[in-house]
Amino acid sequence: MAALLCAKDLCKTYVIDKRQNNVLKNVNLEVNEGEMVAIMGPSGSGKSTLLYAISGMDRATSGQVLFEGQDLTKLGEKDLAKLRLDEMGFIFQQMYMMKNLTILDNIVLPAVESRKSKESREEKQARGEQLMRKLGIIEIADNDMNEVSGGQLQRACICRSMMNRPRLLFADEPTGALNRTSSNEVMDELVKLNGEGTTIVMVTHDAKVAAKCGRVLFIVDGNIKGEYTNLKNITDEKERERGLNNWLLDLGW
Numbered sequence: 345m346a347a348l349l350c351a352k353d354l355c356k357t358y359v360i361d362k363r364q365n366n367v368l369k370n371v372n373l374e375v376n377e378g379e380m381v382a383i384m385g386p387s388g389s390g391k392s393t394l395l396y397a398i399s400g401m402d403r404a405t406s407g408q409v410l411f412e413g414q415d416l417t418k419l420g421e422k423d424l425a426k427l428r429l430d431e432m433g434f435i436f437q438q439m440y441m442m443k444n445l446t447i448l449d450n451i452v453l454p455a456v457e458s459r460k461s462k463e464s465r466e467e468k469q470a471r472g473e474q475l476m477r478k479l480g481i482i483e484i485a486d487n488d489m490n491e492v493s494g495g496q497l498q499r500a501c502i503c504r505s506m507m508n509r510p511r512l513l514f515a516d517e518p519t520g521a522l523n524r525t526s527s528n529e530v531m532d533e534l535v536k537l538n539g540e541g542t543t544i545v546m547v548t549h550d551a552k553v554a555a556k557c558g559r560v561l562f563i564v565d566g567n568i569k570g571e572y573t574n575l576k577n578i579t580d581e582k583e584r585e586r587g588l589n590n591w592l593l594d595l596g597w
């Protein structure tokens with residue numbers, strides 16, 4: 345079976361004041377449909393850069409990113425934007441919510457912008473409300489961004505990322521700004537979405553969060569140095585965390 349997402353020899357170089365910073369160095373990875381994959385690694389190792397490159401949010405310097413065999417690096421801006429809008433969801437640290445819209449209107453916006461579904465505006469609105477109810481935040485539907493907690497905002501971002509029923513969800517530190525309780529709640533929702541068929545790729549510093557995924561990639565200095573796949577075989581949560589922590593310790597985490 346072909347991978348849903350595949351990166352081949354991916355390189356990203358930033359040039360600042362004529363100095364080259366080779367951030368991604370021939371990264372190769374595959375993500376199969378239905379997987380939930382965490383990317384971990386030291387600060388500055390290139391995790392976010394990798395996530396941006398494989399999600400088509402940013403252009404790689406060289407290499408390929410194949411989504412169902414289609415090379416994102418070859419797509420024009422318009423086609424890439426359409427693919428991102430229709431097939432991918434994003435939960436990124438910079439929330440990119442519009443300040444002048446209510447939370448519900450922000451959530452519904454991707455569906456309004458997409459031509460993927462034939463739903464009426466009312467149907468989209470109703471589905472947005474349904475997602476908010478599912479994630480337990482319907483009471484903030486009419487609030488502004490600055491009238492909600494960090495955990496609520498993060499769950500609103502999950503609702504928004506799900507509006508166009510994406511095949512593949514990308515998340516950059518989805519629990520980064522949250523306390524442990526909110527973090528657990530947000531992760532429970534992501535695990536549930538994954539169980540319903542959404543493929544998820546996330547960056548996290550938090551081993552407790554990564555332990556909820558099915559596979560963990562460890563990136564050091566722009567290269568994938570290791571892959572922890574044992575999580576698939578362990579059901580007990582504490583044991584998953586212990587196994588992953590031991591593996592991370594061996595890698596010098």
Ligand SMILES: Nc1ncnc2c1ncn2[C@@H]1O[C@H](COP(=O)(O)OP(=O)(O)OP(=O)(O)O)[C@@H](O)[C@H]1O
Pocket residue numbers: 358359360365367385386387388389390391392393394
């Ligand atoms: N837009 C940019 N322009 C220039 N350099 C950048 C840019 N974005 C990232 N970098 C550099 O690329 C390197 C990797 O950054 P990246 O944000 O991918 O790391 P990270 O592993 O996600 O780090 P953290 O865990 O601290 O978020 C760093 O040296 C950073 O300074």
